[in-house]
Amino acid sequence: MKLWTIAVFEFQRYFKWKQELITVAILAAFLVFSALWPVVKTWLDNDYKIALVSQAAAPKVSGYSFSQIPADSAETALSGVGDVWDLVVQVQDNKLVMTAQSSASWQDKLTPELQSWLQKQRIGELPLTTEQKEIVDNLPDTELVFLKKDSVQQNKEQKLVSGGLLLLMVVGVFSGFGFMFTAITTEKQQRVTEQLLTLISSKEWIDGKILGISLFCLKSMITTGLFFYIMLQAISMMKGKGFFVLPISPSELASALIFVSLGLLIINSFMAGFAATIDDPNHSSRSIIMFLPSVPLGIVFSAMDNAEGTLMHILSLFPLTSFAAMPMRMATVSVPWWEWVLSLVLLIACLFWLKNAASRVFELGIRMYGKEPEWSLLLKTFLFARVKE
Template sequence: MIRWTIAVFEFKRFLKWKQELMSIGFMLLTFAVMSAWPHIKGFIDKDYRVAIVTAAQLPEVEGFVFSKLDAAALEGAKAELGERWDLLVNSSGGSLAITGTQSASWHEKLTSQLQRWYQQQQISALPLTGEQRQVIDTLPEVNFSFTKEQTGDEQERKVRKVVSMVFLGLLIMGYFASFGLMFTAITGEKQQRVTEQLLTLVSAREWIDGKVIGISLFSLKTILTYGVMALLLIQGAAMISGKGGLSLPLGVLDMLGMLLFLGLGLLMLNTFLAGFAATIDDPNHSGRSMVMLLPGVLMGLVFAVMDNIEGQLMQVLSWLPLTSFAAMPMRIAAGEVAWWELLGSLGLLAAFVVWLANASARVFELGIRMYGKEPGWGDIASAVFNRRG
């Protein structure tokens, strides 16, 4: 009961309801604006008027209206720049001569489109046979064949890859949020000398368990909040590009498995942070603070191999408890994972979290009672492996 009291205190300590409501309101407003952006853009933006000296078919570029112009009328049209025309393009003479009133950001987009259009006109003017023109205009056909059944089409695989990247990014964000909260909470309490009073009310194990659970819940809340925000932004981006809404190609069991690994991963990370933070006496001068960044290196290793999620290295990382909390959810998001792999990896991770909780509690009790100096590495190793000296 005391553990949950501390956990609720730690959770409420960092939870600001007004800030949360403002974040949710901003998130909903952003999604609404992104959903309506194609209509807003079409209403506000004007189509730029471009006159081209050409005998060929006019190009088609969204946001631009093209008109043919005689070469003799080009000089006279320059007087109408800025009023009737936004740009004048002379495509005679083997190059593109573009005249405008002043430089603008939309020139770059139009220039690349005009270059491709003019290149096609030049190719069409070459004395080529019909077969030669077809070879130039047509990319070689590529046909994939697979010996195993695929989990989905190309669009689904792209969405799954995006989900994997977003998950790992949110996990890293949650870790660094936990790092800051746990580090300042424990080292601050040690510097303020409130540990003696707290240890007369609760045991060191109840204290660390409450902190780990409370801050893990807060980190999970942060990850879920930003996860929903990322999903809405992706949906909004899809709507802006005209692709319509995107649906997550993940089932309920997939989402549940990812959440289980996420929850256990946060517990493991915060357990390590809480135990080691207690061994730091002065955070401003201690060189041990860098050790607390080691889990970030492990997540960086998973990030380094995410371009080959089906590879053997990712499979190994998805079984190791130190990396499985990040690697296995990425495999789940990328495709199907056998049930025995999921349960086996989850069991190893849960067992490691239990062992780490006991070891971290001993290190926490060792460090939280010390003032003026930090425990040696030998003392920490003895506490981790429960060796009585």
């Protein structure tokens, strides 16, 4: 009961309902605005009027209205730049001459389109046969044949899901780093340890901190994920592609939630234990060790481009990396059920071992003021010794 009380306190310490409701309201307003934006944009946008001095067919570019005029009317068109025409385009000695009243960003989009248009005109004037022109104009065809009909192709959407999961894990890890480090070192510097240890045991204290801050980190990940999901919906609707559906099934999403939650508990267990050994965070050289939990994420990131490879298999089973590797692997390839179960069992076993080890280190460090435990004692306590009450 005391454990849950501490967990709720640590969670509510950073969770503010008013702030969360304001965030949700802003996201909802942004989503509504994104849905209406294509209509507003179509209503407000005016096509730029382009006078093309050429007999060749004008290119079709969205947002630009081309009018072809004869060469003898070029001077008249030039005199109307800024009033009648936004741009006058002439071809002189196989070179594009574009006349505008002033420089503008919309010209950067139009220039490559006109260059491609002129290049096609010049290729068409070359003494090439029909077959040669087709070779110049068209890229060779390609065909990709899959021998396994049920194989999963790592397409752009799947890569998006994998990258998004990794980004959310980074958010969770560094949220835990900031909150855990601040909470423990502040309590230690303010000398509230003695009062707390008269009311609760050190094990209840660290377990409550780990659980409460892990819940808040998970909340931060979900909030960030929701924000990016709404952003994807907004971009999709702005482009007129409709509702965007992530290529991830509910079972894969639930699996990712399980692995990520256990991973946060492991990482925050390490951080809680080690943060207690730091006496002064402003001068301690040990603070850099708190960044070690980010190393597994970097390793998984380096291997995620080959989800079928041996390295990714190993990382998805090794408990210190499986919390990140298994969700990303499941987002791209089909994982055998026995590998999923084995990975989960190893992850849970690692969590219990690391939590107990972190509890011993926490109890050692939280009682020490004015100095930090020696590395040899720290290692011995982490691996073997149990501190007496």
